[in-house]
Amino acid sequence: MEQRTEIGELGEFGLIEHLTRNFEIQNASTVVGVGDDAAVLDHFGKQVVVTTDLLIEGIHFDLMYTPLKHLGYKAVMVNLSDIYAMNAIPTQITMSIGVSNRFSLEALSEFYEGVHVACEKHGVDLVGGDTSSSQKGFIISVTAIGEVAPDQFVKRSTAQQGDLICVSGDLGGAFLGLTLMEREKKIFLENPQVQPDLENENYIVGRLLKPEARKDIIQFLAAQNIVPTAMMDVSDGVSSEVLHLCRQSNLGCRIYEEKLPVSEDSRKAAYKFGLDPTVCALNGGEDYELIFTLKQEDYDKITLNEEISVIGYMTAIEEGCKLLTKGGNSFDITAQGWNAFQK
Amino acid sequence: MEQRTEIGELGEFGLIEHLTRNFEIQNASTVVGVGDDAAVLDHFGKQVVVTTDLLIEGIHFDLMYTPLKHLGYKAVMVNLSDIYAMNAIPTQITMSIGVSNRFSLEALSEFYEGVHVACEKHGVDLVGGDTSSSQKGFIISVTAIGEVAPDQFVKRSTAQQGDLICVSGDLGGAFLGLTLMEREKKIFLENPQVQPDLENENYIVGRLLKPEARKDIIQFLAAQNIVPTAMMDVSDGVSSEVLHLCRQSNLGCRIYEEKLPVSEDSRKAAYKFGLDPTVCALNGGEDYELIFTLKQEDYDKITLNEEISVIGYMTAIEEGCKLLTKGGNSFDITAQGWNAFQK
Known part of the structure; x- marks a missing residue:
């Protein structure tokens, strides 16, 4: 039988520690990561790019056919995509989740495995987040941060006739x-x-x-x-x-x-x-x-x-x-x- | 009678534009704000501090006695508090909300009024976010970004005996x-x-x-x-x-x-x-x-x-x-x- 550990057994802080224990810092710009009031980043000489997305069960995804590992992967990917769309390279993310008690620790660990794979693949550090209960469903909020050489970012509004x-x-x-x-x-x-x-x-x-x-x-x-x-x-x-x-x-x-x-x-x-x-x-x-x-x-x-x-x-x-x-x-x-x- | 405008009338992009139209950029470090894939920030010579919080109706707040304007104000404040707690000064936030159709445009505008007052008071720019529907209740995710002189940030782990x-x-x-x-x-x-x-x-x-x-x-x-x-x-x-x-x-x-x-x-x-x-x-x-x-x-x-x-x-x-x-x-x-x- 599969193991089922109730989230409440760990408490909020234990839960974050448990879920993020395998994440290693990959970017020199990550000075302080998970575990304090905020992360500290050092992007001297580059511009910082920030984007955020809110994903809500039943609106943005259906857990009936979305494996949790894929969901974690995709939640990261859709934010990295926004960073690349600015011609920037992503360096850090924060990940907040709200979950009802129908999710076990094992389920959340699967979700974070997907997050981990996505972060590893793109060389991105998880530097913070928040873990909360929800009354209903799974709620995911990701913020991604990236860097770009000064004024090399690309907006939507600067296309020219004939391009x-x-x-x-x-x-x-x-x-x-x-x-x-x-x-x-x-x-x-x-x-x-x-x-x-x-x-x-x-x-x-x-x-x-x-x-x-x-x-x-x-x-x-x-x-x-x-x-x-x-x-x-x-x-x-x-x-x-x-x-x-x-x-x-x-x-x-x-x-x-x-x-x-x-x-x-x-x-x-x-x-x-x-x-x-x-x-x-x-x-x-x-x-x-x-x-x-x-x-x-x-x-x-x-x-x-x-x-x-x-x-x-x-x-x-x-x-x-x-x-x-x-x-x-x-x-x-x-x-x-x-x-x-x-x- | 109070006006009630359905959110669906504006569409997602119209809604964000409407809600953020009074927000003016206050920080030189804000290069690109709301309206693109991501915001661009320029913190040359400072370190960047990032924190995020997820607030869920019924878990973190009760709308029965929380006016929406106060809620918007508080959602910003609790994140700024984390930035100050790093000995940093907040400069930008992103604000994502998920709302069911029980909320009218007027209700959301009130919420954003509170966000606006908080941002003005602390000299913070709203630089991005996401507006989505939710199946149930009001969901708020804020990410705050701040800056600190190099290595002047203060962690939790560095207290000394006798302090x-x-x-x-x-x-x-x-x-x-x-x-x-x-x-x-x-x-x-x-x-x-x-x-x-x-x-x-x-x-x-x-x-x-x-x-x-x-x-x-x-x-x-x-x-x-x-x-x-x-x-x-x-x-x-x-x-x-x-x-x-x-x-x-x-x-x-x-x-x-x-x-x-x-x-x-x-x-x-x-x-x-x-x-x-x-x-x-x-x-x-x-x-x-x-x-x-x-x-x-x-x-x-x-x-x-x-x-x-x-x-x-x-x-x-x-x-x-x-x-x-x-x-x-x-x-x-x-x-x-x-x-x-x-x-």
């Missing part, structure tokens, strides 16, 4: 993974004897449950001496993010449907579910890829990297934000991105 | 305010016609609902060229905090009951509720005062400040952690501080 629009990786996979999981959950709830049919769907399930923040892209751009003119991460769907870049840069855009990167696995899954792969790519959220704009003269340099696709270009604001389809039609891009308050 | 133990302000007031509010809530629930009897209890109610992080103490210590040997803030109760200082510094202590600062209002309230004022001072949480240790030679300097009381001194670990009562008895100090998981 190329690029995305990393491929799009729509996480949404298709979510569609699959929701379908299997429904089948299971109606008929608990049926085992989930996830065969051949590793790719889209992985895209949903274990997203990877694109450190490699930031490192590639730095190695090529490319500073994007604007950048953000793709969390709500490319159409929503493109509109953010246009609005904040006061520009329009042209996006080519045929240029949207969709993996073969995602395409097959979309057809199986009766969905249009382009719609999944445009409006599916949670891919945690990077979308960025480049000066046209940087085009040759990025063709070296198969993980980067040019999907369109920025125009004057009067030309609007348009999708040019394979069939030669032109549509206004609308944000159908995830809106937590209208669901 | 004086000091606390700011007075103790037990917030706990007595909570006792009063819980009593009035019970009466109200049993008999909704009865109006709450809060007359003459302004002080303890204020201590609960509107705590003040002790910037003045940090400024006083700096002006007197005093660097405490160890410091933390009083959030769980002085007995719990004293034990942290002792454990982390590997020392014991003597605390004098007669030296514990208790206000006249708190003393009266304690008697009215049939409580021992000393027990309230020792074990009542949420006072958000500072507790710190000083070299004995700094004693003369701090007698200048009526807001600082010397309550005892650090001893060798073998001598244990003892409270010496007015009657001449000696008791082991035990942490009866607030434990979120054993309630």
Whole structure:
């Protein structure tokens, strides 16, 4: 039988100590880590970048098909993704959790294992946090801190007319993974004897449950001496993010449907579910890829990297934000991105 | 009739824009604030201090007697208190909230008004955050960032044998305010016609609902060229905090009951509720005062400040952690501080 240790046995301070005991400091900028009123960081000569995210059970994740280890990993990743989206390198995180007593110490340890793997992989130190009970469900709040050489950070509002629009990786996979999981959950709830049919769907399930923040892209751009003119991460769907870049840069855009990167696995899954792969790519959220704009003269340099696709270009604001389809039609891009308050 | 605007009408991004529109940047170190993937901070020549707290309705606060404006104020204050407790000055915060649709835009605006007042008062910039829906209740996550001259931060673990133990302000007031509010809530629930009897209890109610992080103490210590040997803030109760200082510094202590600062209002309230004022001072949480240790030679300097009381001194670990009562008895100090998981 699996062990179950009640959280209350350790007390709040014992719990934090227990959960963070395997975390070692990896960054010279971490002067004081977990265990005091606050952490102390030393980023002399660099600028500090900060982002935060709140993840709530039943709103942002469903524990019915999200293993706790994956959840811990993803909670870190989505914040690191925001740091990379500023052209910065993450160095520290704080992690606060609120849990009801339905979670055992073993369950929380699994969650922190995922946190640990994500931190190790990206060279990030866990430097603080808070552990509390909740009346209902699992609540996660992560703050990530990073550093960037002075004034090398990249905002959303600084794209220029004529700039190329690029995305990393491929799009729509996480949404298709979510569609699959929701379908299997429904089948299971109606008929608990049926085992989930996830065969051949590793790719889209992985895209949903274990997203990877694109450190490699930031490192590639730095190695090529490319500073994007604007950048953000793709969390709500490319159409929503493109509109953010246009609005904040006061520009329009042209996006080519045929240029949207969709993996073969995602395409097959979309057809199986009766969905249009382009719609999944445009409006599916949670891919945690990077979308960025480049000066046209940087085009040759990025063709070296198969993980980067040019999907369109920025125009004057009067030309609007348009999708040019394979069939030669032109549509206004609308944000159908995830809106937590209208669901 | 009061206006009620549904949150869903604005969407997530509109909501953040609306709620943060009056926040102006006050710190030169704030390079990029709200509105991008992350904030950018520039603390060249200083060390950065980071802390975070998660506050959950029904666990950390009760909206039945907590006005939203006060809640916003307090959510900021409890984090600033942690920054001051490192001997640092807060400069930025991020604020994430999760709310169910029982909250209107007007309600959230009130909450952010309190956040705004707290930020203004302490010269802190709101630089980011996240706004999400929750399935149940109000969830608040704040991260505060501060700066400190290199290596002038003060940890909990560096007290020395013979050091004086000091606390700011007075103790037990917030706990007595909570006792009063819980009593009035019970009466109200049993008999909704009865109006709450809060007359003459302004002080303890204020201590609960509107705590003040002790910037003045940090400024006083700096002006007197005093660097405490160890410091933390009083959030769980002085007995719990004293034990942290002792454990982390590997020392014991003597605390004098007669030296514990208790206000006249708190003393009266304690008697009215049939409580021992000393027990309230020792074990009542949420006072958000500072507790710190000083070299004995700094004693003369701090007698200048009526807001600082010397309550005892650090001893060798073998001598244990003892409270010496007015009657001449000696008791082991035990942490009866607030434990979120054993309630």
